[in-house]
Amino acid sequence: MQKPLPFEQAEFAARLTAVKKEMAKRGIDILLLSEPPNQNYLTGYDSLSFYTPQMVVVALSHEEPVWIARFMERPQAMMGTYLAAENIRTYPDEYVNSHAGLSAYDVVADIVKELDGETARIGVEMGGYYYSARAHADLVRALPLATFVDADLLVNWIRIVKSPAELVCMRQAGRIADAMIKRGVDTIEPGVRECDIAAFITSR
Secondary structure (H helix, E strand, O other): OOOOOOOOHHHHHHHHHHHHHHHHHHOOOEEEEOOHHHHHHHHOOOOOOOOOOOEEEEEOOOOOOEEEEEHHHHHHHHHHOOOOHHHEEEEOHHHOOOOOOOOHHHHHHHHHHHOOOOOOEEEEOOOOOOOOHHHHHHHHHHOOOOEEEEOOOHHHHHHOOOOHHHHHHHHHHHHHHHHHHHHHHHHOOOOOOHHHHHHHHHOO
16 A cells, blocks of 8 residues: 655655654653644654644654554555554554543553553653543553653654654745745735635645
8 A cells, every 4th residue: 555655765764763763862751742743743743633642652662653543544644654554553442532541541541551662761742731630640650660761852853853754845845935025025915805715825
């Protein structure tokens, strides 16, 4: 199956290598990534599913990251990431806003245990917008023998240095933006409606 990935797999491999190198430097065995841009950076996953719990697990001892989210997002992960099927994991709907005390982070914890992380040093994005106090409390409860450390911005500081492949995309985006601005400037004049200008800019 041909997957419409934004970059070659070698690009993702280089990113993962850089992240694992920084993890090893900090003594982190397993990294839990809750922030969508960081998940996208390492897997290619791009979807508006972050309103429910989702996590990417990076383990030094595991070749690929493990993606975890709601079961209905699995097709998108299968098509939109390079990950092997066994590294795309899900939880059922009853874990979403559960009134029965179910937590999606128990599922995350079980997968961490599968990766020999029960007593690991685990990095989490403590300052992340999508890493709530409840998420942290549930993970600490489910993994009482693990040591949790703040790994906020670990991936962000790696992302900030752009690769040659990323620079190609950024330059292309810049040319597109320049062309759109020029069309807007050429179209704007007294009496022209804003909606018509927007339609003209985006029509080609």
